[in-house]
Amino acid sequence: MVMSYYQAQLNEGLEFQDFCSVQFAKIGIPITNFSSKKYQLEKGENMQGYEFKFDKKFRKTGNFWIETEERSNINKEYIKSGINRNDNTIFYVIGDYSGVYLMQKKVLIFIQGHYKIIENNVKTSRGYLLSVTKADIYFNYFNFKQ
Numbered sequence: 001m002v003m004s005y006y007q008a009q010l011n012e013g014l015e016f017q018d019f020c021s022v023q024f025a026k027i028g029i030p031i032t033n034f035s036s037k038k039y040q041l042e043k044g045e046n047m048q049g050y051e052f053k054f055d056k057k058f059r060k061t062g063n064f065w066i067e068t069e070e071r072s073n074i075n076k077e078y079i080k081s082g083i084n085r086n087d088n089t090i091f092y093v094i095g096d097y098s099g100v101y102l103m104q105k106k107v108l109i110f111i112q113g114h115y116k117i118i119e120n121n122v123k124t125s126r127g128y129l130l131s132v133t134k135a136d137i138y139f140n141y142f143n144f145k146q
Contacts, residue, residue, distance in 0.1 A: 013067075015044070020100060023144055049090035051105075053069075056096055057060055057133060064094055065120070066108055067127040074123045082127060083108045083144035099143040101135050111138070 021031040021138035033046045045051050058064050067082025080086070082107055092103040108130075135141075 001146075003013065012056075013054050016097070017052040020052050023039045023142075039040050040042035048090045051089045053092060053094040054096065055094055058088070058094075059096065059098075062132050063129040064132070064135060065125075065127055066112070066115075066130050067090075067125050068112060068117060069126040071124055078126060081125075083112065095141075098145050099141055101141050102137045103135070107138055 002137060017033060022032060024031055029048070031046050031048055031050060034040050034043060055064055068080070068084045069078040070081040071078045083089075083092070089093055091103050092105060093100045094103060095101055111130075112128055115130070117126050119126050
């Protein structure tokens with residue numbers, strides 16, 4: 001059976017989330033991730049308020065995609081998601097297997113007014129591009145390759 005693009009992306013993201021959870025545990029921050037859709041939708045990704053995002057392109061593009069709205073297909077209306085989703089998220093942990101930026105959700109919401117909200121290429125997500133240069137100013141970076 002051929003895995004869909006969406007399923008492949010989901011699997012990559014879940015593996016990255018597990019990897020980050022191990023890395024955080026090494027520095028004394030245990031993460032309890034929810035595995036059911038029910039708890040993820042009602043509570044958030046985990047009890048501690050961390051949302052993990054695997055961005056395998058940011059080192060090449062120099063930008064992070066910060067999502068503000070999504071829809072399941074182009075025939076549906078957009079709904080609040082990403083940083084605008086009402087859940088327990090406090091931090092967005094965005095990066096790759098070399099390291100991550102610990103981005104405060106409140107800061108991402110505050111600065112979104114300074115950025116143009118754009119639609120992604122497949123027209124299922126809206127958000128803004130945050131440069132790595134700005135991320136270096138606003139947020140802490142955790143290097144996993146030390």
